[in-house]
Amino acid sequence: MRVRAILIAIAVTVGVAIGKSSSATAASAVPPNIVFILADDLGYGDLSCFGQTKFRTPNIDRIAAEGIKLTTHYSGAAVCAPSRCALMTGLHNGHGPIRENRQWKPQVSEGQWPLPADAVVIPKLLKAMGYTTGAFGKWGLGAPASSGEPLKQGIDRFFGYNCQAVAHNFYPTQLWDNDKTIALNNPRFPAHQKLPETANIKDPATYAGFRGNQYAPDLIGEQALKFIRDNKERPFFLFYPTTVPHLALQVPEESVKPFEGKFPEEPYPGGRGYLPNRTPRATYAAMVTRMDREVGRVMDLVKELGLDDNTIFIFTSDNGPLYDQLGGTDTDFFNSAHAFRGRKGSLYEGGVRVPCVVRWKGKIAPGVESARVTGFEDWMPTLLELVGAADKTPPNVDGVSFAPTLLGKSQPPRPFLYRETPGYGGQQSVRVGDWKAVRQKLNPGPKAKLQPIATELYDLSKDPSETTDVAAQHPEVLARMVALLKEQHTKSDLFPIRALDD
Structure with missing residues (x-):
């Protein structure tokens, strides 16, 4: 394995020159x-x-x-x-x-x-x-x-x-x-x-x-x-x-x-x-x-x-x-x-x-x-x-x-995890800690009338199956999630979401 031997020598030389490394591979001879x-x-x-x-x-x-x-x-x-x-x-x-x-x-x-x-x-x-x-x-x-x-x-x-x-x-x-x-x-x-x-x-x-x-x-x-x-x-x-x-x-x-x-x-x-x-x-x-x-x-x-x-x-x-x-x-x-x-x-x-x-x-x-x-x-x-x-x-x-x-x-x-899709009717979601917000029906057909956006809220620590929408009970949490949903979406001409882009 001559190539690996050369890489080992290089890695050792670099390691001595630097003196220390914060990377996970500092103790490894070659990259994994x-x-x-x-x-x-x-x-x-x-x-x-x-x-x-x-x-x-x-x-x-x-x-x-x-x-x-x-x-x-x-x-x-x-x-x-x-x-x-x-x-x-x-x-x-x-x-x-x-x-x-x-x-x-x-x-x-x-x-x-x-x-x-x-x-x-x-x-x-x-x-x-x-x-x-x-x-x-x-x-x-x-x-x-x-x-x-x-x-x-x-x-x-x-x-x-x-x-x-x-x-x-x-x-x-x-x-x-x-x-x-x-x-x-x-x-x-x-x-x-x-x-x-x-x-x-x-x-x-x-x-x-x-x-x-x-x-x-x-x-x-x-x-x-x-x-x-x-x-x-x-x-x-x-x-x-x-x-x-x-x-x-x-x-x-x-x-x-x-x-x-x-x-x-x-x-x-x-x-x-x-x-x-x-x-x-x-x-x-x-x-x-x-x-x-x-x-x-x-x-x-x-x-x-x-x-x-x-x-x-x-x-x-x-x-x-x-x-x-x-x-x-x-x-x-x-x-x-x-x-x-x-x-x-x-x-x-x-x-x-x-x-x-x-x-x-x-x-x-x-x-x-x-x-x-x-x-x-x-x-x-x-x-x-x-x-x-x-x-x-x-x-x-x-x-x-x-x-x-x-x-x-x-x-x-x-801090948060964001997802969206223009498919399957158009959806958004964001998770912050155990809170998760979900939106649906954001992308109806081109001739369909857009409906007001509804944002669902779930507490995954108590409800991992997302059966109970608690948005009405937690307006402050909901407001933070809605702000993230707006902030993380950027318009795409190739993949539009009508309710968010129009």
Whole structure:
């Protein structure tokens, strides 16, 4: 490992010259590797370390057992693209360039609205520090040939789906390999279908046409492992945004078999989006546990290569679970949203409060839990502080580093956490301590009449399920929250919210 030896020598020389360092890596010879695994639509209750009882996630549980479990962590948004934008830019939805899922149309057939060319994002910052950067899974932050495609946003190696819509099929006909596509040995079929009324919904053969020969998450996982092997001698940032367990419900049969007969089942014939499935509950459990297996493979390889002591593992989800029965899912059965109100697309807790576990052997104490309020925009300053580059944090970010919390040090509470979305009717929310304000119906159709804005208020210490609006009982608290809601929103011509912008 000649490159690492050189880096060690440089680090020692710099350490002597400086005399002391306040960074988390002062005692480390080289900057730590970062493995950031992002699940897709995984709910707060979908991990056994967060209370799931119908299936187990032992490898993710191990990250929690050997590190810290963040019990009050919030995704960047309630849907995919703006959540990833907040993660990458350190900006919340009121300031970020991408605030809702939106397709990118010019000259391409797939992909979402792009990050601007001058966006300051985590991969660019780490790359400037000497990191090799890779992304494996679903990108969703800029169509091919746009300013937001991965290779233009600081990613050295990309493999997977560019477009969220294409990722609805786990057996696609092609995937992106850097800036070119590679063909897969899968038949072409649409990811949204309904069985004919004459179909035998209990016959496994009825569903054979919804599978292929190459399961995309397996191919993506192999490329992620190759990236680790190829870069074992230099610091790397592995961003692993898996498409699991987003719909459609698809997974190889060998993963479904252990769950067949374990749950009461009703075949899903289609009709509520995505693909029919004979055993939807067993398939969902199989998808999550197969994803957990892939997490274990990454952890095992890092250990095998002797990198375990100097690698930060992070696992979380991009938003809450799907609303019940969409595409055959049954989040109520699995208690995916825990006790929280709301699902994907909602700014109530169930849509944005997500599981999060972090492990850094020898630096983060094992078996710790923290209820500190944290969010996706916090990861940029947090990671930069952990790798010894807090001074590289852009001055305008909304994120607040919680590196001290991860390292077992005391830290004042986050002043507030803000979210907004022009989608799902238009919503805003802000959390201050245990108080949370929520607004809805801010963005009705262009011809609909705007209604007076109503602001709900909840005390999450007494009412984590947000069942009782106490705005009338606490006018002073409400006034402070309303002021924050107004202050944190900036107008976006691309993603307007009529009630706030008109």
